[in-house]
Amino acid sequence: xxxxxxxxxxxxxxxxxxxxxxxxxxxxxxxxxxxxxxxxxxxxxxxxxxxxxxxxxxxxxxxxxxxxxxxxxxxxxxxxxxxxxxxxxxxxxxxxxxxxxxxxxxxxxxxxxxxxxxxxxxxxxxxxxxxxxxxxxxxxxxxxxxxxxxxxxxxxxxxxxxxxxxxxxxxxxxx
Numbered sequence: 335x336x337x338x339x340x341x342x343x344x345x346x347x348x349x350x351x352x353x354x355x356x357x358x359x360x361x362x363x364x365x366x367x368x369x370x371x372x373x374x375x376x377x378x379x380x381x382x383x384x385x386x387x388x389x390x391x392x393x394x395x396x397x398x399x400x401x402x403x404x405x406x407x408x409x410x411x412x413x414x415x416x417x418x419x420x421x422x423x424x425x426x427x428x429x430x431x432x433x434x435x436x437x438x439x440x441x442x443x444x445x446x447x448x449x450x451x452x453x454x455x456x457x458x459x460x461x462x463x464x465x466x467x468x469x470x471x472x473x474x475x476x477x478x479x480x481x482x483x484x485x486x487x488x489x490x491x492x493x494x495x496x497x498x499x500x501x502x503x504x505x506x507x508x509x
């Protein structure tokens with residue numbers, strides 16, 4: 335496999351793991367504040383709905399957009415949401431309305447989904463056809479499964495051990 339693919343793949347793996355773990359951790363943090371399972375479930379539903387809504391919209395338009403700019407924009411949006419969450423939550427804590435938090439988390443999830451979609455569409459241009467491309471595609475798919483497996487554990491551990499600051503720091507450093 336080629337070096338550009340490997341560098342982008344590792345970066346995307348870290349970014350995706352950090353975002354997914356922090357989204358999960360944020361849901362647990364909300365649960366810890368009010369002890370309402372509904373808050374945790376709302377985060378999970380909103381995050382998944384944001385992904386489901388953005389992917390078909392992007393899929394149609396992505397072919398005409400420059401991938402590098404699209405990925406940079408998605409990263410900037412994700413980073414901006416992380417900063418916004420940090421400013422809101424570290425200042426006001428649990429007094430921020432849950433609707434605002436859900437909107438910000440949905441934007442973050444949509445930005446991460448855009449990154450994953452952009453990166454997956456780049457595999458064929460970064461890796462030559464043949465066995466290397468098949469390995470790269472398999473590696474990408476496997477890493478997505480790894481993220482989905484590790485993120486809940488990492489998010490739960492962070493929420494329990496490091497609280498809100500730990501969750502936000504992971505998201506900030508992994509972006």
